[in-house]
Amino acid sequence: MSDSLNQNVTDYVVSAAKASLGMVPFAGSLLAELAGTIIPKQRVDRLVDFTRKLEDKIGELDETTIRAKLSDENFTDLLEESARQAAQAVTEERRQYLASLLASGMSETRMSFVERKHLLRLLSQINDIEVIWLRFYHYPYMSGDEEFRSKHASILKPIMATLGSDQETIDQSALQENYTEHLVSLGLLTRPLQVDSKTGYPLFDKTTKNWKTQSAQTTRLGRILLRYIGLDGN
Structure with a gap:
């Protein structure tokens, strides 16, 4: 397959992922820009499923407050790592765990984003x-x-x-x-x-x-x- 054709396929998958994520009102927009790193086609549905689960958990939270967290690099790092693991997660249960962990980082402030990243790393080490x-x-x-x-x-x-x-x-x-x-x-x-x-x-x-x-x-x-x-x- 030529480089140009490879790029066309990649662009198509990324566009499809962003469009699917965009259908989820709030959480989808947070993750849509990350879709460019989730290239394998079979992983797009996993990411969308994860996003819907995340939307269910943060739907009642103040959108302005959560968007303000995007200025914190530790939060965006946590968001990106959660999305990466979700795209690799074969089971729906695993995506539910990831959505719960990420949502907890948006809804309360007792634990820092760095500490939640540590929990995320622990979760990645157990099946x-x-x-x-x-x-x-x-x-x-x-x-x-x-x-x-x-x-x-x-x-x-x-x-x-x-x-x-x-x-x-x-x-x-x-x-x-x-x-x-x-x-x-x-x-x-x-x-x-x-x-x-x-x-x-x-x-x-x-x-x-x-x-x-x-x-x-x-x-x-x-x-x-x-x-x-x-x-x-x-």
Whole structure:
């Protein structure tokens, strides 16, 4: 394909993206100028879907106040990164998380745009299954959060591998365990050590040759991320 034809195709996709975004009254105009960086055609619909979700969340906010934020480079950086991730997001749930996080940055001032960018970066490092596990540990008791657990039962069902397990079960068990470990490594979950009630010292597991731990718990950072992506249950 010639350079001129490539440019024509690119211009067409960009124009189509801007036109689609322009149909969303407020949020669309904020993101339309970013459409030039979202070249792959299949990503245009994702960006439009994200924009509509964002519009739903900021529709009641003062437009003048929000537009004033465009003079802050940290805000425009947050806006651009949110749009970039939205264009790459395959699932509607992920685009919903991104819209919630960005909208929170427009509606309140307790957290700076730089801090929200950090949350956005954390979100980009975990997949949709890990988001579900993070929410699961936010309500660790079986008597709570029944609706969420029922909706995601296929993901949250424990997979235990034994010596007699087939390879698929062993693989799935290892992946499920790694989801939790990854969240721990990012500081979103913690695994407190089990302590001997008599001695006060941590307990050691001779079988695994590691310290015994309690069930994973959501950290303060994990709870903040859940709240800003609209998944804390409140």
